[in-house]
Amino acid sequence: MVSPAPASRPAPRPGPLNRLTDVPGLRVGHAHDAHVRTGVTVILPDAPATAAVDQRGGGPGTRETDLLDPVNTVEAVHALVLSGGSAFGLEAAGAVTTWLAGRGVGFAVGEALVPIVPSAILFDLLNGGDKAWGPAPPYAALGRQAVETARNADGAFALGTVGAAYGATAGDLKGGLGSASLVLPVNPTAAGPPFTVGALAAVNSLGQATLGDTPAFWAWPWAVGDELGPRARPAPDDPTPGPTDFAFAAPARANTTLVVVATDLALTKAQAGRVAIMAQDGLARALRPVHSPLDGDTVFALATGRVPLGPEPLVALARCGMAAADCAARAIARGVYEADSVGDGTSYRDRFRLR
Template sequence: MKEIQFTDIDKIKVGHAQNVDAATGCTVILCEDGATGGVAVRGGAPGTRETDLLNPTEMIEKIHAVVLAGGSAFGLDASSGVMEYLENKNIGFDVGVAKVPIVCSAVLFDLVIGNSKIRPDKSMGYDACKFSETNTKDLNGNIGAGCGATIGKILGPKSSMKSGLGSYAIQIGDLKIGAIVAVNALGDVINPSTGEILAGALNYDTLEFLNTEKVLINEYQNKSNRFNCNTTIGLIATNAKLNKAEANKVASIAHNGFAKSIYPVHTMHDGDTIFTMCTNLVEADVSTVGMLASKVMENAIIRAVNTAETFNNTISRSDLLNKLNK
């Protein structure tokens, strides 16, 4: 097993666009030849587009793109730019009078950290697609859908830390599998091996972690609505040959990566969603692919917090460590 770039996965392209000053953006994962798609939604507050058609009972067999975006429900507009880009290339499901690109998407809430009036839109989605034409690198941190991502928001933005976009991919023989994820969780990001909090709800005066699980337990009598501006969204891409039912299963198993690295996860205030895109080139066992999907997702989440950069007064893990080591 060796680490590769996410962009090394056969027939997969990745593009990003963002407005750094407004702290929002979108990430587009494209498979112009069409990929078998799957999805698993586990959070209680999802914002999604075209997830129903990924049900194995539905007609559509292939998808052409997945969009991960900030901007809350407003950010779903970025998918329109991806539709236009693909239509201009004559890519889509043939309905006789047109080819309709099949574009799925999920959004996260990042309106608090930057300019709430600027969100991913049609032009930003199109720009992300154009960027994918020349992009050959895995870009992480404050980029694309991770531009305005934050974590540890149980007590609101004042105790949150900066997160971002993370990717991680591996190859075993001919099989390639990778995860890309924008980490914007209510909870804390944990080192799965040690249980150590890597980033999350923070006391900015003492620079000590508040521990979101302990906050919830200590305040269990508090019946008020928790800060609901969250959601971690991601995608598993693989060159494995899988059908729709198997692709959905892989997306479901990949949520184990969320559960191992984000505490708590899948709350009513998170819209946690994972897509799958399979380019169908290599025979593979679905259980093995699912296990690897969980592993690469776990590593992508950790990379998202390790590569994030401080934005305004919302500190990143790297800058927190610098302060603690002084």
């Protein structure tokens, strides 16, 4: 007797914007300085969001990430800040902290309110922009501009050469800011509300997002629709990808890919940490090499808590982590695909004549 074929299940689909902000309750704002070739991106939850971090690069630059350890007291954050500028860029988070405090937002300590604003930076100091800012780096002003933009955002936000990735590079291509999302059922075999997973990536990697000199993306198997353009998939006559390029010249700069993954599931801090760990696999799918001594690769996870995990929480958590890794890979490749050329940084679409 032949067993009946299993019932077909709907494939996960992107949210309506195919961006991090498909997760309800999140806003994103950018600011950049074209003369300096740098920028800032702020992720602003409507309400405090559970948060975690997983940091694997060898050259990180971060602020207030220790408090995201599950053993520490604070459970939720009021904003996340991604910035260019290396250590100078950490000033952006201070400006966002002050902006939030001025609006009565923060973690209550007696009568005091302390906004919780973790941050991570990427290195863009050698990209040809004018970094002779003297005693006044631009990052505090950019942080205030980015959070104001986030407050007034309607969900959509720009991709490519914007925000924290304005001055970024990705291997020998211009880096950029990308985003992607997926909507999935909590329980694929029963009725119930779906949940959403989104990712945002500021791509400033040592590694290549493409397979050698071809336009094919390492992340092509996870692409949805035409989000990575018409040449994302390897052509039949392309060289077989594999370990053939171990010899590479390290550029005279540091790097870093910064990723934020988010979901509307009701996760604990420890569960959000597991999602951040799983999402790191998305970096490995999209870039080669990754997590190198020259990268500060960091993944934040946010959970807004609007959808319960359901009767099988471990299964739902695993599905969320899988989706987060897929979205992270797509967001990284999409950031490179959407970038525009700036100075000596040649964009993917200019390199491969897709304009």
